[in-house]
Amino acid sequence: MSKTVQLIIDNKSYELPVVEGSENEKAIDISKLRAQTGYITLDTGYKNTGATKSGITFLDGEKGILSYRGYPIEQLAEKADFLEVCYLLIYGDLPSTKEFNAFKENITNHTLIHEDMRIFLDAYPTKAHPMGILSAAVCTLSTFYPESQKQNRSDEAVDLTIQRLLAKLPTLAAWAYKNSIGHPVNYPKNKYSYCENFLNMMFAMPAFDYEPDPVVVNALNKLLILHADHEQNCSASTVRIVGSSQANLYASISSGVSALWGPLHGGANQAVIEMLEKIMVDGGGLMKWINKAKDKDDSFRLMGFGHRVYKNFDPRAKIIKKAADDVLNKLGIVDPVLDIAKELEEVALNDDYFKSRGLYPNVDFYSGIIYRALGIPTEMFTVMFAMGRLPGWIAQWKEMMADNQPIGRPRQIYTGSKERDYSDIHKR
Numbered sequence: 001m002s003k004t005v006q007l008i009i010d011n012k013s014y015e016l017p018v019v020e021g022s023e024n025e026k027a028i029d030i031s032k033l034r035a036q037t038g039y040i041t042l043d044t045g046y047k048n049t050g051a052t053k054s055g056i057t058f059l060d061g062e063k064g065i066l067s068y069r070g071y072p073i074e075q076l077a078e079k080a081d082f083l084e085v086c087y088l089l090i091y092g093d094l095p096s097t098k099e100f101n102a103f104k105e106n107i108t109n110h111t112l113i114h115e116d117m118r119i120f121l122d123a124y125p126t127k128a129h130p131m132g133i134l135s136a137a138v139c140t141l142s143t144f145y146p147e148s149q150k151q152n153r154s155d156e157a158v159d160l161t162i163q164r165l166l167a168k169l170p171t172l173a174a175w176a177y178k179n180s181i182g183h184p185v186n187y188p189k190n191k192y193s194y195c196e197n198f199l200n201m202m203f204a205m206p207a208f209d210y211e212p213d214p215v216v217v218n219a220l221n222k223l224l225i226l227h228a229d230h231e232q233n234c235s236a237s238t239v240r241i242v243g244s245s246q247a248n249l250y251a252s253i254s255s256g257v258s259a260l261w262g263p264l265h266g267g268a269n270q271a272v273i274e275m276l277e278k279i280m281v282d283g284g285g286l287m288k289w290i291n292k293a294k295d296k297d298d299s300f301r302l303m304g305f306g307h308r309v310y311k312n313f314d315p316r317a318k319i320i321k322k323a324a325d326d327v328l329n330k331l332g333i334v335d336p337v338l339d340i341a342k343e344l345e346e347v348a349l350n351d352d353y354f355k356s357r358g359l360y361p362n363v364d365f366y367s368g369i370i371y372r373a374l375g376i377p378t379e380m381f382t383v384m385f386a387m388g389r390l391p392g393w394i395a396q397w398k399e400m401m402a403d404n405q406p407i408g409r410p411r412q413i414y415t416g417s418k419e420r421d422y423s424d425i426h427k428r
């Protein structure tokens with residue numbers, strides 16, 4: 001007997017079904033509320049509203065728990081290969097050796113971009129932000145593979161598009177970077193792993209040989225895993241709602257890239273470094289900036305702090321903070337910005353304003369420090385986030401399509417003018 005809750009409106013009682021998840025989360029199913037009562041619910045920013053059931057990622061914001069298909073993020077970040085995690089998120093289970101080798105082989109064979117895309121990429125102004133290029137380039141891929149725009153695609157056709165996206169995003173990202181600094185692009189090489197290939201395309205130059213450093217490759221693999229999915233965040237919800245109109249997967253992913261760009265979402269990793277550098281140059285001490293962040297009349301926020309769901313430590317931030325120390329030590333890098341980040345964290349976590357609001361460092365607070373140590377430029381940080389999040393966006397889209405979910409179309413409460421007549425302009 002499924003549980004219900006009672007809702008009393010104008011002295012009339014309504015029974016609403018309760019939905020309970022595998023981790024005992026509970027929701028009131030309001031899918032028939034308007035038909036039964038004439039009422040809708042209002043929840044700006046969807047802070048209390050579930051958009052879907054999902055079996056992909058579980059997170060507990062109070063306990064700081066995050067798992068992909070039941071596997072704790074700590075284990076995956078420590079032991080898995082990023083492409084293994086892509087397979088897990090998209091297809092639901094960790095691959096066998098045979099499945100994994102076939103998956104890797106397919107992706108390796110699709111890393112090249114059609115040469116006509118070079119003309120498209122070369123047309124961008126130097127200094128073009130790579131996220132603007134990436135979002136447009138991903139959507140443009142759909143024009144090179146028009147069969148991906150058809151409805152009712154076969155599983156094989158969808159798998160091919162998934163492989164193309166996973167394979168080509170690093171190439172597009174590296175080419176967008178090379179374009180922004182006026183350097184010649186590097187082509188993917190099949191001898192390299194996923195992360196090695198990206199690093200080679202980013203940093204190889206005609207004048208010298210480049211060999212990816214294993215420390216850098218391992219750190220990148222870990223960062224991509226930590227960013228791979230995060231249930232119904234802003235960009236995943238964007239991918240779902242665009243996909244729900246039956247737009248093709250390239251267009252849906254392109255919309256996710258755009259949503260991620262915002263400084264309140266994936267753009268925060270770039271904003272954190274810019275904030276820390278500003279604090280370092282300002283020399284005015286940390287309390288000046290902590291107080292600005294607390295001042296309601298000041299638009300300054302502590303970037304990389306706070307989270308819609310985590311009201312305790314973001315488990316990814318813990319792992320990245322340790323990885324930052326490890327990578328900088330192994331590479332012999334001393335970055336004063338890391339010291340400022342640690343001091344800022346220490347001061348904020350002892351301040352009641354942040355503690356009372358459950359504001360802790362999130363995934364973006366330390367990630368930029370590692371990207372800097374890996375030689376990745378600040379404007380590429382959110383591109384790195386997009387590369388990591390791609391399998392999560394694909395998995396969310398695939399789950400929504402498999403569920404045959406209806407087109408997403410929220411309601412509203414109208415608060416504008418009541419009916420009035422048009423008047424000729426000379427009478428106004």
Ligand code: SDX
Binds near residue numbers: 266364
């Ligand atoms: C990501 O959703 C996801 O899962 C996202 C993500 C993912 O993996 O996909 O985890 C990735 O986007 C991480 C978040 C990156 N963004 C930032 O670091 C930007 C800084 N953080 C804030 O803008 C904010 O914390 C948000 C946007 C992350 C969350 O905002 P909410 O949930 O809407 O919370 P809120 O704005 O209502 O804040 C609650 C209170 C407010 O104060 P009061 O009105 O209660 O007095 O906390 C304050 C806010 O002013 N507050 C901050 C703050 N964040 C919230 N005050 C100072 N500095 C901050 N960073």
